Amino acid sequence: xxxxxxxxxxxxxxxxxxxxxxxxxxxxxxxxxxxxxxxxxxxxxxxxxxxxxxxxxxxxxxxxxxxxxxxxxxxxxxxxxxxxxxxxxxxxxxxxxxxxxxxxxxxxxxxxxxxxxxxxxxxxxxxxxxxxxxxxxxxxxxxxxxxxxxxxxxxxxxxxxxxxxxxxxxxxxxxxxxxxxxxxxxxxxxxxxxxxxxxxxxxxxxxxxxx
Numbered sequence: 001x002x003x004x005x006x007x008x009x010x011x012x013x014x015x016x017x018x019x020x021x022x023x024x025x026x027x028x029x030x031x032x033x034x035x036x037x038x039x040x041x042x043x044x045x046x047x048x049x050x051x052x053x054x055x056x057x058x059x060x061x062x063x064x065x066x067x068x069x070x071x072x073x074x075x076x077x078x079x080x081x082x083x084x085x086x087x088x089x090x091x092x093x094x095x096x097x098x099x100x101x102x103x104x105x106x107x108x109x110x111x112x113x114x115x116x117x118x119x120x121x122x123x124x125x126x127x128x129x130x131x132x133x134x135x136x137x138x139x140x141x142x143x144x145x146x147x148x149x150x151x152x153x154x155x156x157x158x159x160x161x162x163x164x165x166x167x168x169x170x171x172x173x174x175x176x177x178x179x180x181x182x183x184x185x186x187x188x189x190x191x192x193x194x195x196x197x198x199x200x201x202x203x204x205x206x207x208x209x210x211x
C-alpha cells in the first residue's frame with residue numbers, strides 16, 4: 001500500500017469536528033497567546049523609542065551630551081544588577097516547576113532586591129542629571145533619553161510590584177496551575193526587560209562615548 005493510500009485511510013478514520021463544535025481553546029493557551037501579544041506590542045513600543053533616540057541623539061541644542069552626563073561605572077553596576085536578577089529569576093522558574101516553596105521565595109527575594117538596586121541607581125542617575133540642568137525639556141536628545149530609559153524603569157517598577165503580588169499568591173494558594181502560569185508569564189516579562197536593557201546599554205550608554 002502506498003504512503004498516499006495510508007494517509008487517505010488515516011484521514012478517513014479521523015472524525016471531522018466542525019469548528020463551531022470544537023469548543024474554546026484551553027485557558028492556558030489563550031493566556032499564553034495573549035501574553036506573547038502583549039510582549040510583542042511592548043517590543044514594538046520600545047523599537048519606536050529606540051528609533052526616536054537614534055534620530056535625536058545629536059540634537060543637544062548646545063546642551064550637555066551623553067558623554068558628559070553618563071557615569072559609566074554606575075551604568076555598569078545597573079547592568080550587572082539587572083543581568084544577575086535575570087539569573088535569579090531563572091532559578092525561581094526552576095523552583096516553581098519542581099514546586100519547591102522555599103527556593104521559589106529565595107529566588108523571588110533575590111530578584112526583587114536586585115531589581116530595587118537597579119532602580120535605585122537609575123533614580124540617582126536621573127536626579128544627578130536634573131541637578132545639572134539636564135532635564136527632559138533641555139534638548140531633544142534629553143527628551144528621547146528620558147522617554148526611553150524612563151519607560152524601561154517604569155516597566156521594571158511594574159515588574160517588581162507584580163513579583164510581590166505573585167509571592168503573596170504562592171503563600172495563599174500554593175502552586176496551583178493558574179499561579180504557575182502567572183509566574184511563568186512574569187519570568188518571560190522580566191527576561192524581556194533584561195534584553196531591552198542590553199539594547200539600551202549598548203545604544204545609549206556605550207555609543208555615547210564615541211560621539
